[in-house]
Amino acid sequence: MAEPASDLFGIWRTLMQQWETQANAALTGLTGKEEFSREMNRSMAVTLRMQAAFNEAVDKALTTFNLPSKDDLARVSDRIGVIEMKLDALLAAAAAPPRAGGEPADGPPPRVRRTRRPPGKAPAE
Amino acid sequence: MTAPADPAPIDRLRQGVERAVQRNIKGWEYLSSPGKAGGVSKRELLVKRGTMNLFHYEPIVEEIYRTPLLMVMATSNPSYVFDLLPGQSLVAYLLERGHDIYVLEWSKPSREENRLRFEDYVLDFIPASIAAVQRHSGEQNVSIAGYCMGGLLSLLYASLHPTGPLSNLICFTTPFNFSKFGAWNVWSDPKYFDVDQFVDTVGQFPPEMFVAAVDMLRPVGRVTGAVQLWDNLWNDDFVKTKRALDKWSADTLPLPGELFRQAAKEIIIANKLYEGTLTIGGRPIDVGAIKVPFLHLVAEHDHIVPYEVARELVGRVGSTDKEEVMLKGGHVSLIAGAGAVKRMWPKLDEWLAPRAV
Numbered sequence: 001m002a003e004p005a006s007d008l009f010g011i012w013r014t015l016m017q018q019w020e021t022q023a024n025a026a027l028t029g030l031t032g033k034e035e036f037s038r039e040m041n042r043s044m045a046v047t048l049r050m051q052a053a054f055n056e057a058v059d060k061a062l063t064t065f066n067l068p069s070k071d072d073l074a075r076v077s078d079r080i081g082v083i084e085m086k087l088d089a090l091l092a093a094a095a096a097p098p099r100a101g102g103e104p105a106d107g108p109p110p111r112v113r114r115t116r117r118p119p120g121k122a123p124a125e
Numbered sequence: 126m127t128a129p130a131d132p133a134p135i136d137r138l139r140q141g142v143e144r145a146v147q148r149n150i151k152g153w154e155y156l157s158s159p160g161k162a163g164g165v166s167k168r169e170l171l172v173k174r175g176t177m178n179l180f181h182y183e184p185i186v187e188e189i190y191r192t193p194l195l196m197v198m199a200t201s202n203p204s205y206v207f208d209l210l211p212g213q214s215l216v217a218y219l220l221e222r223g224h225d226i227y228v229l230e231w232s233k234p235s236r237e238e239n240r241l242r243f244e245d246y247v248l249d250f251i252p253a254s255i256a257a258v259q260r261h262s263g264e265q266n267v268s269i270a271g272y273c274m275g276g277l278l279s280l281l282y283a284s285l286h287p288t289g290p291l292s293n294l295i296c297f298t299t300p301f302n303f304s305k306f307g308a309w310n311v312w313s314d315p316k317y318f319d320v321d322q323f324v325d326t327v328g329q330f331p332p333e334m335f336v337a338a339v340d341m342l343r344p345v346g347r348v349t350g351a352v353q354l355w356d357n358l359w360n361d362d363f364v365k366t367k368r369a370l371d372k373w374s375a376d377t378l379p380l381p382g383e384l385f386r387q388a389a390k391e392i393i394i395a396n397k398l399y400e401g402t403l404t405i406g407g408r409p410i411d412v413g414a415i416k417v418p419f420l421h422l423v424a425e426h427d428h429i430v431p432y433e434v435a436r437e438l439v440g441r442v443g444s445t446d447k448e449e450v451m452l453k454g455g456h457v458s459l460i461a462g463a464g465a466v467k468r469m470w471p472k473l474d475e476w477l478a479p480r481a482v
Contacts, residue, residue: 027344041317118478
């Protein structure tokens, strides 16, 4: 059924949806073209070459001044992260109380029973 | 006697004014408070190894199904989309219905992890997670549900481990025939896009680039999203969900460079998965080798993984018990949001429950 003429919000929403569909279709028609891909990738390639050249220059300068690069610091940071994780795991294992009955410490909570059946189905004998 | 005037226009006008007032009040709240991070259910971190994180969600009923479910998240986003908000949590929904839930998610890869390839995910991280689930649950068999790229990883794992311990495979909107990827195919055309130059320079595939590429698939999506938000500012549930999903989208992760190189060259450009020529760790991938019950849930309006890309998967999987279900919604609204609560979640529970005993 058509929207009543008095429902301005309803009419506005319908128009918005139509505009969205049409605008998306028109713009993706452009961005999905080979020419767009060629120009986008060409400009990205230029940016990447500039970035690579800049990175190399900065690395050389830092090496000259005997300073660590961002990569060096990131590597150290990663190693510290790994050590922290291992420490956390060791501390958690040391703090966890052993479960009764020899069950492994990472075993399921004992109150849970794995016997559930889908609704409407009789339990298997 | 004259007929009473039609009250509907007056009521609609009153409703319009009330909502306009609410928009102004709530608009200030919106602008002056941060969006909340997702994650509402109680969970425990079982395994953390670099980018890999395996969580177990605490059961909330005393009797659960025998077979645990391992949900594998896409490598591009955090897993809290499965557990978004109170009343909007797929995890909470499944816990309430007696499923035992484990989630494998990925944190931002370190620079050292830029070398990770599909082999690491399919032959190391997923098997290690399944082993941890087996130890933790005490059960031998495990069901897997993978979302998007997580579905692809699950599919590759299942192809290489047809004899178990997998008992059910569920894919959410998982790409298969990459030659139908539309604009992605044009943008990644090797005539214009040099994958090696890109990865060798940037190291990781930057999240901003992924978000921009997704935005380009719906160029006016941000504008209409903002208008839709303004229109629904009076509606607390809509605003909460929208903010949570916007934050989730902003939390997009970088991809390890080698994983992106392999995905771009072998899976997207050469379409080797679909062509049946993909190898992982030297072992051929044949989805026909998958014999376990299989469910593929796809979204009617998915613009990221269009139906044409996902359509042929169910036909090629070797299972006899297999089903594809198309539901209303988009790539994200298939799994989260008001539509998912009504459509996908009940379907998932209905399919999985009899196969999880």
